Amino acid sequence: MVALNQLIGVCLVYVSGLFLVAFLAERAALRGRGGWLLRSPLVYTLSLSIYCTAWTFYGAVGYAARSGMEFVTIYLGPSLVMIGWWWILRRLVRIGRSHRVTSVADLISARYGKSNVLAIMITVMAVVGVTPYIALQLQSVTLSLTIFASSDPATQGGTINTAQAAFWVAGGLALFSVLFGTRNLNAKERHHGVVIAVAVEAVVKLVALLAVGTFVVWGIGGGVTDTLARIDASSIGGWQAKDGRWSALIFLSAAAFLCLPRMFQVMVVENDDERHIQIASWAFPLYLMLMSLFVVPIAVTGLALMPADANPDLYVLSIPLTQGQNGLAMLAFLGGFSSATSMVIVATLALSTMMSNHIVMPIWLMLRGGGAQRSGDVRAVIIRARRLSILLIISLGYFYYRASGGSGALSEIGLISFGGVAQFLPALLGGIFWRGATRVGALWGLAIGFALWSFTMLLPSFGVDAALSQDVFDRGLLGFGILRPQALFGIEGMDATVHAVWWSLSLNTLAFVGISFFTFPHPLERLQGAQFVNVFDHSSGPAHGWTAATSGADDLMIMSQRILGAAEARAFFDRHARWQGRIGSLPSPTPGFVQALEREIAASVGAATANAMIGQIIGGQAVSVEDLLAVADESAQILEYSSQLEAKSRELTETAEELGHANQKLTQLSLQKDSFLSQISHELRTPMTSIRSFSQILRDTDGLTPQEKTRYASIIHTETIRLTRLLDDLLDLSVLENGQVSLNARVVSLHAVIDQAVTTSLAGSARAIAVHRDPAAEDVDLFTDGDRLAQVFINLVTNAIKYCDSAQPQLRISVTQTGSELRITFADNGSGIPADAQALVFEKFARLGNGGGDGAGLGLAICREIMTRLGGDIRYVTDADGTTFEVRLAATLVVDRGRSLLPA
Amino acid sequence: MSKTPLFLERKRYRMRRIVDAIRILPVVCAVLWIVIPLMWNTAQEGQAATSLSTALWYIFGIWSLAVAASFALWRRSKAGDEGTDTRADDASR
Structure with a gap:
């Protein structure tokens, strides 16, 4: 023993x-x-x-x-x-x-x-x-x-x-x-x-x-x-x-x-x-x-x-x-x-x-x-x-x-x-x-669970008549039959422990979840909730929460010394001062530093107390919903950053491509310029040659008859006119292309513009052409530069007169309006332009092989430039009989809109 | 970083499957410990109860297997852990 x-x-x-x-x-x-x-x-x-x-x-x-x-x-x-x-x-x-x-x-x-x-x-x-x-x-x-x-x-x-x-x-x-x-x-x-x-x-x-x-x-x-x-x-x-x-x-x-x-x-x-x-x-x-x-x-x-x-x-x-x-x-x-x-x-x-x-x-x-900062x-x-x-x-x-x-x-x-x-x-x-x-949900859940546990488990454990009377066991609390400690809601026959655990935990959970559904957490709660639930995404935690302190670091130092001890507090402050690059002085109370200090103090006295103590000194925590939104978790930030990088590199690739295109265009333009110059020289040289030779004949040859003299002088004159026209056209084109042209926009009648064009063209022409028009459809008012538009029309009519190869040339001018768009077509009954030349008609100096013409090949190029300036365009209609050009224009009378359609 | 690859290399694939096993193990144990014994006979209305020695063998057998499985998973994940960073897995789960 x-x-x-x-x-x-x-x-x-x-x-x-x-x-x-x-x-x-x-x-x-x-x-x-x-x-x-x-x-x-x-x-x-x-x-x-x-x-x-x-x-x-x-x-x-x-x-x-x-x-x-x-x-x-x-x-x-x-x-x-x-x-x-x-x-x-x-x-x-x-x-x-x-x-x-x-x-x-x-x-x-x-x-x-x-x-x-x-x-x-x-x-x-x-x-x-x-x-x-x-x-x-x-x-x-x-x-x-x-x-x-x-x-x-x-x-x-x-x-x-x-x-x-x-x-x-x-x-x-x-x-x-x-x-x-x-x-x-x-x-x-x-x-x-x-x-x-x-x-x-x-x-x-x-x-x-x-x-x-x-x-x-x-x-x-x-x-x-x-x-x-x-x-x-x-x-x-x-x-x-x-x-x-x-x-x-x-x-x-x-x-x-x-x-x-x-x-x-x-x-x-x-x-x-x-x-x-x-x-x-x-x-x-x-x-x-x-x-x-x-x-x-x-x-x-x-x-x-x-x-x-x-x-x-x-x-x-x-x-x-x-x-x-x-x-x-x-x-x-x-x-x-x-x-x-x-x-x-x-x-x-x-x-x-x-x-x-x-x-x-x-x-x-x-x-x-408010004594947290007292010594x-x-x-x-x-x-x-x-x-x-x-x-x-x-x-x-x-x-x-x-x-x-x-x-x-x-x-x-x-x-x-x-x-x-x-x-x-x-x-x-x-x-x-x-x-x-x-928080409210948690409070209610805990309160209900605790009350039920006390009533069904703790108090009965003292025995009948100790904490709860026999009467309560038999007939329920305050006589309510559904409140018997071992048969809640009248459900009998359950084991006492199972009964208590089941009711307390299930109603606890129900209250917690249900009330959480219908309450709104305040910002600090949401911040903490996000940090707890996503703890694996950002363990370091965000450096938000405290607004930059209004009070000095001295108060914080005094308070920390009292909780952490003088030596440890000094070490903590020194460490942070070093990180902030302020050796030998107190660290400035940045939000990050205050956050770190709060956690340090929390390790001694708990989160709620630490928060309250810091709050006494700093003067209130400012967490707003905006802060919460700003506290995107790290992964989202990284995601954003990498997608930014991706976008940047995509941008760079695009820029490089654009540069390539621009370079190609420049090369093309340079080629174009060269060919343009050689074309110009050629165009200038032909009339120059005849002017030089005929003027030489006039000067050096004796015994010319007056008829001969007149003939040679007229040739020189014609060629000079041709040269002048060429130079005029070139000047016109360059002005249009550089966008320096000033448009004289006003309200004009389309009918009057076409009238002017047809009259002018027919007046100076050698050939006759039958022009068919539809005066009713032409009765449209436009806000545009009438003279320029007439110039385009003259060019088209003149072309028809010059190049229509029919025995009885006819030109049909028709106008159609769809919505705000106006189409004016000039269709002749000739044989049309060969398919391989169609793409070139609007290019400078493009003249069709059938010759005969005396133009410089700039007319249609000028037309296109004018139409672009007027906010419309001109194109060759490929699927028509004969040569058909279509001019498109925005049909508007509204001055403001019209003006906006006229660039510069 | 922004995109996790659709297919992983062998080592990380293995780690993920070990983590899957770690997650499933408690569920399996819970079913074996909680659900199965509910089906055993208790002594009532003349039928013989499941003997206590059977219950002992069963409960402790599962226990040993669970410990062994948990031990094995620890060994495997420790071996796989060296050189493999699983934090990305944590974040993605």
Whole structure:
């Protein structure tokens, strides 16, 4: 038999050992040594094992002895979460790291616009939810002590004062937590001492349980086969999990695993390297599997060996004790003790951070008014707040333990805690996956879930007539039959746990989603929402939020010193001053710097408080919807940038092409100019030659008859006229082409213009031509330059007279008007222009091979230039009989429009 | 950068498929752990319940396989991770 004093002695030695380990780890971390161990994935995985509390250690066996396989659900849920790390954990850890989150309350409040109301609410809910859990640890340690006491002859009557024992246990736990949990302020800095102590305890409890299991299976049971046979033969040998409970408990434990403040602490806040999650994704399920491997064999052996009135929750201890295995019993006790201590330490650490950051600091700030920039160290206040919080939480647990009378199966108390913290799940998951989730929605969801959980789970747990009267159980709250705590809405027959979890979580989610649909988040909320949901797109976060500060950096420096400590604040400011290129002075409070400072402070006091403190100094945060729109995520910016680049390079290619075209055109123009010059010289030379020769004859030949003289002089005269006309045409063309021509636009009658043209052409011609006209159609008024238009018409009529090769030449001038467009066609009954020459008729000096003409070949070129100037055009109609030209003009009388049609 | 290629080279293709497996694994485990046991017999109306040893073998068997699969995926993704930047995958998902 183990003497109680001996047991206490071993416990003290064990705790001193833990102190030593924690102390050494802290010192090594301080000196920057031992990082390979302190930051190893192994320690990370082992620290996750605080999920396995004394409830798991003792309670699982009791659970199995009562309901068979159902106990395993509370391990399967966390295993699923870890195996599915990619979905949720990876995201949570990334958010936790990039936003320097200090607790689950901090994460949720930061997501919903750094709302302090939300943070306070979650903190209160967490404290209320975790209190039964801490009571559970006290209860299990006390219970295990009574087992030893009952077999110890030194204690009179075999009992100890459980209240006193629980008090001392609580005191010891509080001491350890205060000493190691509140050493450094920055919650983002790892609590190396605590983490290492927790890791050691994880090993101890695993070894203890495996040792008891091995003893039971091979020491008592006679091997695996025999043990399995005995399991089937026992009273819990058949499958008895109720359908609803089986899946509901797996879900509940998975939810609690994510939401429990202590799990969040070790999983997210203390995480050092994101890659550790993936290692834990197989290592932690393995740990859980080993922890539960021997639970059923121990339960079955206990049921067979122990008297019927023995508490199944303590089989882990009582089996080795009754078998005379004192050493094993001692190890088992240490295992249970480890589970309890590690859980309480981390849970109070997490909760005290939440309480000091979200409740004490805001109140303190409010009481001190605008005193955030007054001198004095805030750190002392925070640390004191944390220590008091730890004491408060542990005493709450102690009082719950006393109030609930230390009765009830361990597992049921644990499930109450799970149900309470699981209420965070909708707001948490909604916050990291859904940008539409709003603060108001989260508040209402949490409030409704918490109220329902209290009413259906927490209050009934005190027993009938303790918190809720028998009357409420039977007839509902205030006599409303639909408000019975275990049959809400009149639906009876559900298992109490499933009932409570189902109604609280479903109505919580419904309210959260429904209200989010109909509320509008304020800008900061939308900014945070976008950053949380798209955390993988921009982990650095945008440097927006604070408008360039109105106050100096001095106030910020004073405030930071009080929170970060003088040396650290100085280092932080110096670093930023260096980045800004202002060595030796304070950095200027740019938005980016203020943002960085806010995150740094948030790591100590939480996002909401940090935001409020900076706000006191900077004087309000200016996030507008415009800012939000400006904060396009990086990928979009990169996308935009690259598409800009693409557009630029496309532009360049186009420009290069255009340049090529222009070059080609220039070459062509140069060729054209050359040929034009040679044409001109040719055209000038022919008349010049005849003028020179005939004038020579006139000068040098004697005895010319007067007739001959007259003839030669007329030839010279004709050629001179021809030259003059050629030069006139050239001049005309060059003026038209250069756009220097001034048009004399006015309202003219088309009929009058054609009249003038026909009369002028026929007057000077040698040949006769019959002109057919349609005076009715010509009766159109135009706003244009009548003289120029007449020039075009004269040219066309003259051409018809000159070149029409019919025996009885006829010219038909017809006018058609379609919409605002006027077509005037000049069709003769000649043989037309050969197809290969059609393309050339409008070119300069293009004369058809049939010769005979005395023109320079510039007429049609001039016509085309004039029509372009008049805003119309002229073309040769290819599919007509005879030679047909068509002149198109805009038929308008409106002066303004007409003017616009006349370029320059 | 603006466009992810339609087809990936072998190594990145392999990484993507490993990530697919990592995503699917918890779903498979959830189905095997939550849905299958619901179909087992409980002791009522004369029929024999599924024996506890069968349940133990089943639950712990799946557990071991899940741990092994998760371990294997970790090894594979670690091997593939060297030299391959998966951040682009993160952003695109």
